[in-house]
Amino acid sequence: MQKMLSSQHVLPPDLLSVKIKVKGVSMSFQKEDACNSLGIADIDSDSKDPQDCSQYAPEIYKHMLVTELDHRAPANYMETLQSDVTANMRGILIDWLIEVAEEYKLVPDTLYLTVNLIDRSLSQIYIEKQRLQLLGVTCMLIASKYEEILAPQVEEFCFITDNTYKREEVLKMERQVVDMMHFNLSVPTTKTFLRRFIQAAQTSYKDPCLELEYLANYLAELTLVEYDFIKFLPSLIAASAVFLARWTLNQSVHPWNPTLEHYTNYRAPELRSTVLALEDLQLNISRCPLNAIREKYRLQKVNYMLENSSCRQTPYTS
Structure with missing residues (x-):
């Protein structure tokens, strides 16, 4: 575990890094013109879907990382x-x-x-x-x-x-x-962040990996019934679901990279406790009898992949 943690792809300090502090939580955002030099893929430049709002997406998600603190x-x-x-x-x-x-x-x-x-x-x-x-x-x-x-x-x-x-x-x-709620229903949820983070994760593949998308969504939805996951921010759960999904599907490479670190604003060590808690849900360590999510995803085409992911451990537990 320590070996894996010491080999994280941590972005080097950069003068173009912007840091802010909101309610005691420190956040840093890399300016877009620093991305290429750091090996970070631009996930917005080639977007063809108008619903991605690619021109404004970076600012939208930076805003959501701040506002998620107010709606939990x-x-x-x-x-x-x-x-x-x-x-x-x-x-x-x-x-x-x-x-x-x-x-x-x-x-x-x-x-x-x-x-x-x-x-x-x-x-x-x-x-x-x-x-x-x-x-x-x-x-x-x-x-x-x-x-x-x-x-x-x-x-x-x-x-x-x-x-x-x-x-x-x-x-x-x-x-x-x-x-x-003061009629405030515009709330960033785990699903909101998951779309963005999966988009960033897909840059590692030549073609879109549907198994990654299904598995990350499955892991994220498992947290809905668990009261203990309220303590984790939605963006943290989304990032951890992507981390664990990538590790489950391919253990030959580390699941985190500069692109994911940039777009999630989380370094791999910061995901540790959430990933381990999520892994317990994946393995159903507590033998939770609430199986609506598991039954829902058994109907999906990736059923075989989901059922055979339970024997794999994260780099944090290896």
């Missing part, structure tokens, strides 16, 4: 505020919502935003366990309105709870949640 729940809210709801109940709720998202064919961004809204709500108001499912479907309703082209109707969310809650109850909870 405290890592200990379950212990300090909730007495009737437990971390296990939260996991069961999200595991069920993953199945709901699959049933209604919701985009991944909706699921990530739903979990973000649930955690931020639970960190601000006390919820009785009888109303936890109500909070969950309401947060998914809000996220659907924000992310989906055609969002499911309120009545459909009542139906999936076996009509445990009435339309009026869902709408009342909706008003309460958006008020708590």
Whole structure:
């Protein structure tokens, strides 16, 4: 492990490096004109997809690295505020919502935003366990309105709870949640960063590696049901998912490089604790019975690759 850590591709100090400090977190960004001399691939210059907003992407993601600090729940809210709801109940709720998202064919961004809204709500108001499912479907309703082209109707969310809650109850909870959020739903989630980081990782391949994309998304989604992962920033989880996916697929080269370090703003040693925690999820060390994500990805074409990745260890554990 120490041998691997000492051989990281760490970028040398550069006078063109820009450093800022936000809420005690130090961040540094390399100016674009320094990229070529440092062996960093430019992932925006050849983009043909207008949705990539390639002209503005560097500034957008730098802004997101700052704003993600403002839109996350405290890592200990379950212990300090909730007495009737437990971390296990939260996991069961999200595991069920993953199945709901699959049933209604919701985009991944909706699921990530739903979990973000649930955690931020639970960190601000006390919820009785009888109303936890109500909070969950309401947060998914809000996220659907924000992310989906055609969002499911309120009545459909009542139906999936076996009509445990009435339309009026869902709408009342909706008003309460958006008020708590101050109507700020533009939240950078793990999925937001994962798109960018996978794009940076793909520069290592001659042709796009679909296995990398599927595996990184699979690993990132495994964290949704785990309360312990709230302590990690979304960008950190996304970077760690890419690191672990690259190592799982190819152990002949180190999974981190100057391009990934530049675009994620993380050096390999900074990923260590998150990668190891993510590896435990990959191996299912705790034998977690919540399997909605695993079942979801068993339907994918990369099922064989996912199932046969469990015997591989990260460079941190070798």
